Amino acid sequence: MKNNKLDKTSMVVFIFLTVWGAIQILRFIAIPLIIDILNKKENESWMFPAILDTIVALGSFFFLYVLWLKRNFATWLYSFLYLFISIVDHIDGAVAGALSTTPQLFGGPQRDHFGLILSLLIPAVIDVVALFLLNWKKIREKFFEISALV
Secondary structure, rough: OOOOOOOOHHHHHHHHHHHHHHHHHHHHHHHHHHHHHHOOOHHHHHHHHHHHHHHHHHHHHHHHHHHOOOOOOOHHHHHHHHHHHHHHHHHHHHHHHOOOOOOOOHHOOOHHHHHHHHHHHHHHHHHHHHHHHHOOHHHHHOOOOOOOOO
């Protein structure tokens, strides 16, 4: 039987995931970047990371809802994919930062490339930690139970 009650450790993990998911809503900041790219004011190599930022920001609302109210296998799978897409986005942004001009939104061409790349990889590491916690057996059991076929 599935045990949905949260102990103290699980509660801390769920609060961490909630705070991290809420912070991701700030990624809507990419919308002006998309507009600047479409108006040929910024390098087009930033388009894919900007679109993924917007997708993750939109997905954050559903992530926060299901994390607390609809814990089941589908929620766990959505959460896994949500965090995975966020990791891909951060890495793609770091690659764009290494290979192209920094957008004005992120400090412009005068910004240090290393600082930009680091500022994109640190959230990727936090996403990896969140993904690890989501896959921790104690947390995974809050979403679904794997029972042996007998």
